[in-house]
Amino acid sequence: MRRRLSYEGLALAVPVTVPYQRYSTHGAHWFIGRAMHALLAQSGLSRQQIDGLTVSSFTLGSDTAVGVAQHLGLSPRWLDHIPTGGASGVMALRRAARAVQAGDAEIVACVAGDTNQPDTFAHTLNHFADFARDASFPYGAGGPNAVFSLITTHYMRRYGATREDFGRIAVAQRNNAMHNPNALLRQPLDMQQYLEARPIAEAIHLFDCVMPCAGAEAFLVMRAEQARDLGLPHVLLRGAIERHNAYADDPVMERGGWRMDRDDLYAQADVQAGDIDLIQTYDDYPVIVMMQFEDLGFCEKGEGPDFVRRHGLDFAGSFPNNTSGGQLSCGQAGAAGGFIGVTETIRQLTGQAGSRTVAQARLGMVCGFGMVTYDRCLCTGAAILEKAA
Structure with missing residues (x-):
C-alpha cells in the first residue's frame, strides 16, 4: 500500500447550516455570506483570523472563490474553488486539512451554498456538462x-x-x-406511502x-490544539x-x-x-x-x-x-x-444533534x-x- 502522510492533529469545528428554503429571491452570495457570518459568530473569530477559504457552489454564475472573498471582506492566503457538487464536502476538508498541515493556512472556512429560483435547476442542467x-x-x-x-x-x-x-x-x-x-420534509413517511x-x-x-432548494452549509478546519485553545467543540x-x-x-x-x-x-x-x-x-x-x-x-x-x-x-x-x-x-x-x-x-x-443523537x-x-x-x-x-x- 502506498505511504500517505497521516491527518493527525487536525480538527473540524463549528458546523453551520443556513436554514433551507424551497425557493429564494436571494442569490448564492447571500447564502454563502450568511454561512460565513454564522461561522464567525459561533467561533468568536474575526474575519482576519480566517486565512483560508474553500467555496463550492453551482449558482455563483461567472464568479469564483476569489470574488466571494472580496465580497465578504476576507483576505485569505490560501484559496480553493471546488465545483464538484456532492463530492465537494469531502474534497474541501481534505484540501483544507493539507493546507493547515503544510502551514499554508491556520484556519480554513469551508463553505458551500446555492440559491434556488423557479428556473434555477433547469439552468444548472443546461450548463452542467456538455x-x-x-x-x-x-x-x-x-x-x-x-x-x-x-x-x-x-x-x-x-x-x-x-x-x-x-x-x-x-x-x-x-x-x-x-x-x-x-x-424541509418532516411529515411522516411510511412504506405504503413510499x-x-x-x-x-x-x-x-x-x-x-x-428536492432542490436554497441554503448553505459550512465548517472550519484547523489544528486540534487551536480548537482546544479556542474552546470549540471539535x-x-x-x-x-x-x-x-x-x-x-x-x-x-x-x-x-x-x-x-x-x-x-x-x-x-x-x-x-x-x-x-x-x-x-x-x-x-x-x-x-x-x-x-x-x-x-x-x-x-x-x-x-x-x-x-x-x-x-x-x-x-x-x-x-x-x-x-x-x-x-x-x-x-x-x-x-x-x-x-x-x-x-x-x-x-x-x-x-439533539434528539436524533446516536448513543x-x-x-x-x-x-x-x-x-x-x-x-x-x-x-x-x-x-x-x-x-x-
Missing part, C-alpha cells in the same frame, strides 16, 4: 432522474433489489428528519428523488480519500470510487468498517446509498438489499445512516448537499458523490471523523 446534455437531451431524458433510472433499473435487475429495499432507506431518513429542525408515490421514471418514484480527522472517473469500463455504474481506496481509508484511521458508529452517505437517490454500503465494505457487492433488510437505518437503529434526514428529507441545497454529511457528523460527535458514537464516516454524467458519477470521496477526547 457531454451529458448532448448524450441525453435529444432523447427527452435531460436531468438526473433519467440518469438514475438507468442506474437503478440496472442494479435491480443484476442484484435483485426491490422498491421496498430502497424504501427502507427513504423511510428511515424521513424518521431522522422529523428530529431535525433544519429539514410505494404508492407517483412514478417519475422507470423504477424511480417521488420519494426516491431529492472532531478529529482520522482519514480521507477521493477518486475520480473510477471503473470507467462498467457499462452502467454499479461501483463507485470508494471501493478502490477503502483499504487506504481504514488504514489511515487504523480502524475497520465494523468500528464505524454512524455513516452519512450521499443520498441523491437510494440506489447510491446502497452502493456506498457495499463499496465501503459494510457488505459485499450485491448484498446491499439484504443489508438494509437486516439493519435499522435510523438514528436509533443498528446502522445509523444520514441521521439529519439527508438530502432526501432535508432537501438538496445545490453544492451544499455535499457538505450536509460533514456538518451532521460534527454535530453528532460533539453533542449538538455513544465515537467514529463517523462521511461520503461524497458528485458530477454525474449520463450513466455514472465522476467524483467520489469519504472521510472518517472521530470524537475528540
Whole structure:
C-alpha cells in the first residue's frame, strides 16, 4: 500500500447550516455570506483570523472563490474553488486539512451554498456538462432522474433489489428528519406511502428523488490544539480519500470510487468498517446509498438489499445512516448537499444533534458523490471523523 502522510492533529469545528428554503429571491452570495457570518459568530473569530477559504457552489454564475472573498471582506492566503457538487464536502476538508498541515493556512472556512429560483435547476442542467446534455437531451431524458433510472433499473435487475429495499432507506431518513429542525420534509413517511408515490421514471418514484432548494452549509478546519485553545467543540480527522472517473469500463455504474481506496481509508484511521458508529452517505437517490454500503465494505457487492433488510437505518437503529434526514428529507441545497454529511457528523460527535443523537458514537464516516454524467458519477470521496477526547 502506498505511504500517505497521516491527518493527525487536525480538527473540524463549528458546523453551520443556513436554514433551507424551497425557493429564494436571494442569490448564492447571500447564502454563502450568511454561512460565513454564522461561522464567525459561533467561533468568536474575526474575519482576519480566517486565512483560508474553500467555496463550492453551482449558482455563483461567472464568479469564483476569489470574488466571494472580496465580497465578504476576507483576505485569505490560501484559496480553493471546488465545483464538484456532492463530492465537494469531502474534497474541501481534505484540501483544507493539507493546507493547515503544510502551514499554508491556520484556519480554513469551508463553505458551500446555492440559491434556488423557479428556473434555477433547469439552468444548472443546461450548463452542467456538455457531454451529458448532448448524450441525453435529444432523447427527452435531460436531468438526473433519467440518469438514475438507468442506474437503478440496472442494479435491480443484476442484484435483485426491490422498491421496498430502497424504501427502507427513504423511510428511515424521513424518521431522522422529523428530529431535525433544519429539514424541509418532516411529515411522516411510511412504506405504503413510499410505494404508492407517483412514478417519475422507470423504477424511480417521488420519494426516491431529492428536492432542490436554497441554503448553505459550512465548517472550519484547523489544528486540534487551536480548537482546544479556542474552546470549540471539535472532531478529529482520522482519514480521507477521493477518486475520480473510477471503473470507467462498467457499462452502467454499479461501483463507485470508494471501493478502490477503502483499504487506504481504514488504514489511515487504523480502524475497520465494523468500528464505524454512524455513516452519512450521499443520498441523491437510494440506489447510491446502497452502493456506498457495499463499496465501503459494510457488505459485499450485491448484498446491499439484504443489508438494509437486516439493519435499522435510523438514528436509533443498528446502522445509523444520514441521521439529519439527508438530502432526501432535508432537501438538496445545490453544492451544499455535499457538505450536509460533514456538518451532521460534527454535530453528532460533539453533542449538538439533539434528539436524533446516536448513543455513544465515537467514529463517523462521511461520503461524497458528485458530477454525474449520463450513466455514472465522476467524483467520489469519504472521510472518517472521530470524537475528540
